[in-house]
Amino acid sequence: MSVKFGLLAILSEGDCYGYQLRGEFDRRTGARSSLNVGQTYTTLDRLERDGLVERGDVNSEGHVFYRITQAGRLAVTDWLDAAEASARASRDDLVTKIAIAVTLPGIDAAAVIATERLALLDRLAALTPVPSDDQIAAGIVDSAARFKAEGELAWLDHVERTILTGPVRADFPLAQDIPRRGRPSAQQAATV
Amino acid sequence: MSVKFGLLAILSEGDCYGYQLRGEFDRRTGARSSLNVGQTYTTLDRLERDGLVERGDVNSEGHVFYRITQAGRLAVTDWLDAAEASARASRDDLVTKIAIAVTLPGIDAAAVIATERLALLDRLAALTPVPSDDQIAAGIVDSAARFKAEGELAWLDHVERTILTGPVRADFPLAQDIPRRGRPSAQQAATV
DNA sequence: ACAGCCATGTAACTTGTTACATGATTTT
DNA sequence: AAAATCATGTAACAAGTTACATGGCTGT
Numbered sequence: 001m002s003v004k005f006g007l008l009a010i011l012s013e014g015d016c017y018g019y020q021l022r023g024e025f026d027r028r029t030g031a032r033s034s035l036n037v038g039q040t041y042t043t044l045d046r047l048e049r050d051g052l053v054e055r056g057d058v059n060s061e062g063h064v065f066y067r068i069t070q071a072g073r074l075a076v077t078d079w080l081d082a083a084e085a086s087a088r089a090s091r092d093d094l095v096t097k098i099a100i101a102v103t104l105p106g107i108d109a110a111a112v113i114a115t116e117r118l119a120l121l122d123r124l125a126a127l128t129p130v131p132s133d134d135q136i137a138a139g140i141v142d143s144a145a146r147f148k149a150e151g152e153l154a155w156l157d158h159v160e161r162t163i164l165t166g167p168v169r170a171d172f173p174l175a176q177d178i179p180r181r182g183r184p185s186a187q188q189a190a191t192v
Numbered sequence: 193m194s195v196k197f198g199l200l201a202i203l204s205e206g207d208c209y210g211y212q213l214r215g216e217f218d219r220r221t222g223a224r225s226s227l228n229v230g231q232t233y234t235t236l237d238r239l240e241r242d243g244l245v246e247r248g249d250v251n252s253e254g255h256v257f258y259r260i261t262q263a264g265r266l267a268v269t270d271w272l273d274a275a276e277a278s279a280r281a282s283r284d285d286l287v288t289k290i291a292i293a294v295t296l297p298g299i300d301a302a303a304v305i306a307t308e309r310l311a312l313l314d315r316l317a318a319l320t321p322v323p324s325d326d327q328i329a330a331g332i333v334d335s336a337a338r339f340k341a342e343g344e345l346a347w348l349d350h351v352e353r354t355i356l357t358g359p360v361r362a363d364f365p366l367a368q369d370i371p372r373r374g375r376p377s378a379q380q381a382a383t384v
Numbered sequence: 385a386c387a388g389c390c391a392t393g394t395a396a397c398t399t400g401t402t403a404c405a406t407g408a409t410t411t412t
Numbered sequence: 413a414a415a416a417t418c419a420t421g422t423a424a425c426a427a428g429t430t431a432c433a434t435g436g437c438t439g440t
Contacts, residue, residue: 119275151343
């Protein structure tokens with residue numbers, strides 16, 4: 001929801017046309033990755049569909065301006081007032097991958113962890129091109145990427161220390177003999 | 193991609209039917225949140241469409257088993273061999289929210305941060321019901337959630353210390369006077 | 385003339401996710 | 413008999429994202 005609400009929040013500051021809005025989003029979000037312009041228009045269409053913005057004037061230069069609605073303003077304040085909590089509790093690709101890898105018999109989980117660690121170190125290195133004491137250089141998004149990478153590295157170390165080297169490397173065969181219960185029937189299957 | 197590849201990886205251990213597969217995924221992924229059964233079937237359909245699994249036997253009990261294909265096995269090893277890197281570099285809801293909030297004139301960014309911090313502390317507390325020295329209790333997924341919450345807390349503190357209190361709280365008005373260039377025309381708009 | 389950016393849009397697709405329908409079987 | 417659980421599936425949607433089509437304007 002970050003693109004959707006991000007664009008909407010910017011519109012709460014004043015009307016924008018699509019391309020301009022994309023620029024504002026990028027500017028506030030750090031230029032390291034740019035929002036695809038197309039996504040701006042797609043998102044505006046959906047915001048309009050949901051009644052959060054309206055198509056406003058076309059100005060003297062032909063720019064199509066969008067205007068936030070009352071419902072839109074409400075959505076922005078709700079977004080800012082409520083914590084991002086629930087969405088953040090959701091599935092994490094890296095975590096799921098490691099969790100699954102650990103349970104796979106033929107797989108060297110330590111090697112998978114090593115690969116991820118190397119990639120994270122690379123990412124960290126790319127994030128610190130000038131390690132000067134310039135505080136402004138470390139913007140919000142950059143620092144977030146740094147903290148995230150460092151956190152994931154620490155977690156990978158933790159997994160290696162506690163789970164992989166622990167006494168129980170876990171017991172995860174496919175449970176083949178499931179006690180039958182529910183639905184399947186049709187004379188308990190014709191096939192096989 | 194974690195559900196898709198997670199299920200596929202489990203199938204690389206042996207054939208499963210949908211409901212069983214869901215159970216295996218949950219078991220390996222921590223029971224704290226269960227995969228919606230429907231998603232298992234949806235994902236299996238898509239995996240089949242992509243040629244990564246095949247519909248196999250219906251056994252004596254009527255269970256519809258799915259079998260991984262060669263292409264599927266390849267996809268699993270590719271998944272495990274390559275780092276999750278690029279996907280992780282993508283947009284983060286919390287980060288985007290804070291980044292945007294900081295640039296919004298009327299908004300008390302410190303309050304937004306405070307809200308997020310409280311939610312994270314709640315989440316952390318809920319994650320540590322029994323702070324015993326039981327290593328096994330701290331599973332992979334739980335520890336990941338803990339590290340993540342702690343990392344985000346640390347980052348929020350960092351943002352507050354360095355960005356909010358810094359000399360420049362930033363200069364983010366809507367850039368209204370954009371130098372005209374591109375496309376709009378039609379006699380430079382009839383409207384307005 | 386042509387490259388390159390400004391600008392608007394559309395079509396298509398992916399993954400995740402939920403709600404619902406249906407029905408069998410087991411436990412209470 | 414009713415509740416719970418096992419089981420298979422479908423329909424529908426959200427949000428992110430990319431590729432492409434189209435065309436104008438500006439600087440070289």
